[in-house]
Amino acid sequence: MTFSAVSLLLWYDHYRRIMPWRALPGQKPDPYHVWLSEIMLQQTTVATVHDYFLKFIARFPSVQALAAAPQHDVLAAWAGLGYYSRARNLHLCARELAARGAFPQTVPALEALPGIGPYTARAIASIAFNVPVIPVDGNVERVTSRLFASVIPLPAGKKQLATLAETLNDDLPAQARASDFTQALFDLGATICTPRRPKCMLCPWQKDCAAHREGKAAFYPVKTPKKQRPDNYGTALIIRGPGPSVLLRKRPEKGLLAAMMALPGSDWLSVSPPPDIPRKNASGGPWMYLGRVKHVFTHLTLYLDVYEVEVTSWGAARSSHLAPLLVPEMIVDAVPCAFKDLPDQALPSLMRKCLALTQLPA
């Protein structure tokens, strides 16, 4: 079975989406923009990436500018986008590219770079350098599983789908336009061959599609059920002091929200918070309970009880009357940050949610 690759390209010539990282027809793609957008788009929607991408290239106009920047600035520009290992690897990769002087243009060489796996290597090679390979993302998996009515549940069936996807541009006209063909697959998956209610009536591959012949395109791709998320609990402390400012600390280099800034607080545990912490300063106590923040991560749901403490000096924050809510080890490495500088900090969304519970000074 040979697919009408050219019909997809004709469809693309008419319906292609315009995006800030994409070259317009007749223009050459910018490898920096292609690379950066591909990293940002990993597990992240086009709508979310759009503004981040524009701000990022305004702040870091070139690979060299990105390589020369301190890590904190890169993490701050990434804050809110999630999966922060992407930003750390992006920065590492920029330094390697800057030292090297140019982008490699083959799949194996690209895949050897930090943060670039099998998918992204093929995406950059095909989109930026017109190499005839097919990057298999969620879109391509969905399109391919429907074309072939593949019933092997994902993720176990990924290898089979990748093999099938390689045959999609198995003719010379499509391979000559490898860059367009890859982006056409993305656009088809994003606008026609959608997860729910696919628009088969508008699909250039309708007559090629086994799932459509079965009358159940939406049934594909088959996926194995996901594990449920456990709940975790903890406290976060908004310790306000002179300036006005607030204490922040940098999280460890590995693990959840690695190397990002955070409010001081307790560890996050699977047990409910101890009931002996007063939720209000009813007895004229030193802290105020502001509320509970719920935040859903990929593999756990976190509930943080947020408290506010006002101190006249940072030394006072270590005084014993703030225990057990605030113990010195929580702030041993904390540093004050002026409220006006919070927007420039590498604060993940979870911490911005917590800070939103307090009344910022005017």
Added chain:
DNA sequence: AAGGCGGGGCC
């Protein structure tokens, strides 16, 4: 092969 790793939008 499985699990860690963010966050937002959609239904």
Added chain:
DNA sequence: GGCCCAGCCTT
């Protein structure tokens, strides 16, 4: 509430 999103890395 669950699912999806232009996945990578470690174990």
